Amino acid sequence: MAENNFLVDSARLGERALQRKHELENNPASRRSPLAYFPGMEQLDSPVEEAVLQEMEDYDCSRYTAVDVRRALAHQNCSREDFKALLSPAAAPFLEEMAQRAQRETSRHFGNTVYLFTPLYIANYCENYCVYCGFNCYNDIRRLQLDEAQIEHEMQVIAASGMEEILLLTGESQQKSNLEYIGKACKLARKYFRNVGLEIYPVNTEDYRYLHACGADYVTVFQETYNLEQYEKLHLLGHKRVFPYRFAAQERALRGGMRGVGFSALLGLSDFRKDALATALHVWYLQRRYPWAEFSLSCPRLRPIVNNDKITPQGIGERELCQVLCAYRIFLPFAGITVSSRETASFRNGIARICATKISAGVSTGIGDHEEKYDGHQEGKAGDEQFAIADSRSITAMYADMSGEGLQPVLNDYVYV
């Protein structure tokens, strides 16, 4: 299997910048330790990271056999061992059975509902160099940050489509998109939407408390990969390089008063089975420490980005992704599962019947282009996208399609606390 080549140079980078970029890419000694905290980063005393990483390290998926998979499917409660069997290659022939079981668990916890939401990217400035990401600081893209009026305008466009839940995203730039800026966006969002999620750079507990007071109450942070060695090679520069600070983000968010937290690995960056295991264990351990919280999982696979259309999710096809999601559902029946527009319409329709509980609609991963995408009406300039989407259905189309699958689309059932 050929590996992805993530490294792309831009002719527009200055000589010194290019030199620095190559140095970071080629000379590991030029990179700071991924375990070293930046000043001001809060350190939590929590046993969760060690527990998750140790168990991931010990996981040998080739040890599991069809017997283990059958036993796991027969158990009423899926143990951690059972989950490991369901994630293993031995479970591949049982995919249909897993899907049937996953569907039963989903309907037991969520009925036949599927929630719709829209992500809104408000800025794509970024100080990290994550080699696979379209927003990375060395990627030559059109950068944009919406001001308050522009944010409100985008929100009006989205709210007019009927959407009641929004996810606010930024690139990870604390300079450009500081806490106050994000807080203002949250306050605006509360005017137009019933619930507001955040997907921003990880912050300290008190910062999460502030953002919660501004109106956000769900925080999603992707760990991307739980393999530290691989993480170090992919996140070459910026605050995101600090692996343990990112790992503890959900815990800080919950301590800061957020109602729920979202998790994910970006499948395809490293051994996807180990990453899927670690993601689920991350949820499992935190659920036991914070049993009142809501938890959700996402399952993004690598996608092409601006200036690199060759990136593909290596080794993890739709069948493997489906297996991971069914295993998640059986192991963590209470967790929400979000399937993003990185996946095709046919995959999202199919997976919503089995285990997904949340689907995005009317998606743009660009900046300030909802109006253009919604109405075909073009006005001013827009910022480039984080990744290429594979499902561009509008909320109306999504609503109709989900109903067509026998599901009940829900825009919100939320009481803000």
Place this chain on the structure above:
Amino acid sequence: MIRINGRQEKAAGKSLADWLCQAGYSGRMIAVEYNGEIISAEQYPQVSLHDGDVVEIVCFMGGG
């Protein structure tokens, strides 16, 4: 009078150790609470009983 295990006893002026011995508690595994405070066995001779004191003497019995 001194209230010992709910009964009024004439024991003023005696030490706790003397009273326990006289009442037949010597050698038994007991715990003593004197005016709400637990007294260790070594302290029994030092505790002198006064009118109005409340003493509880407990031991183990069968239980689930």
Place this chain on the structure above:
Amino acid sequence: MEKMMDDCLELGGQRFHSRFILGSGKYSLQLIEAAVQDAGAEIVTLAVRRANTQDKENILDYIPKGVTLLPNTSGARNAEEAVRIARLARAMGCGDFVKIEIMRDSKYLLPDNGETVKATEMLAKEGFIVLPYMYPDLNVARELVSAGAAAVMPLAAPIGSNKGLATKEFIQILIDEIDLPVIVDAGIGAPSQACEAMEMGAAAIMANTALATAGNLPLMAAAFKEAIVAGRKAYLAGLGRVLTRGAEASDPLTGFLHD
């Protein structure tokens, strides 16, 4: 077999091979020694009561040496009383174990969970190894964990009723969600019920009335012992599958997958 050999019940840093906690109430002292021996019990519960000089017999003389004593706080109606009884029990010099039992209801003798949490917190701070008897409520069990309990002791059915696992579903939830040993206490009336609780993953069984009211107490103690060991082995072995009758007719769910 290796799995069984080093399979220990750990409470407050102490390891026990037996998973049968024996009550000593409601039967004659003369039967205690046989009961303990035939039960293979390493922990025996006791109550604390006002001493009476007319009692010439000391229950401790009937309990074999080496057995860990687990005084309970029966009679306590609130946290303060339970703490008082626990301190008195410890003053008798038989170790730091205490089973908290707080009842504000004399008809059904149901434990008061709220007061139990308070007492657990106070006693754990004083260094007791606290085993709280409780109504199986997940939220309360979590509070007991935070309060410093060494185990939780949910009731299977009203105390003394011998009715078996009336709270089975809720005890299973505690077993699944709580990181402490879950010791099923109260209501277990027959060895088969003790065995079932152990198969579910209970860490130990506490029984008293089931033995006290049996036709032959030591023989029943032996029966419980074997049932508890059997249930533990079954749990460690992993129960086999149960076939459900008939298949569920359903369209394939995975037909949409590409590549």
